[in-house]
Amino acid sequence: MARKLVCICNLVLESEIEEIIKKGADTTQQIQDHTRAGTSCGRCLMEIDVLVEEHKKKKPESHQSRLEFGFE
Incomplete structure (x- = not known):
């Protein structure tokens, strides 16, 4: 699997974003x-937006409660 760097400033790979x-x-x-x-x-924000939207299109709507990350 290729290791595509999405965020150059903070060294975040596409695979890390997909995992979260x-x-x-x-x-x-x-x-x-x-x-x-x-x-x-902020240069990579458009690419992050695309990854999130692509996932939303593929993901079936669920009535289960969401996983909590503790993002504050």
């Missing part, structure tokens, strides 16, 4: 809070 999305993050802000991706220059 799989754990329940569903907004760019949650990705930022957990990985710091997109919190420096």
Whole structure:
């Protein structure tokens, strides 16, 4: 698997973002809070937005409660 760097400033890989999305993050802000991706220059925010939206399109709507990350 290729190791694509999404956030150059904070050295965050696409696989790290995908992993946190799989754990329940569903907004760019949650990705930022957990990985710091997109919190420096902001150049990668559009790519993070795309990853989040692609996941939302693939994910079936669930009535189960969400996983809590403790993002504050």
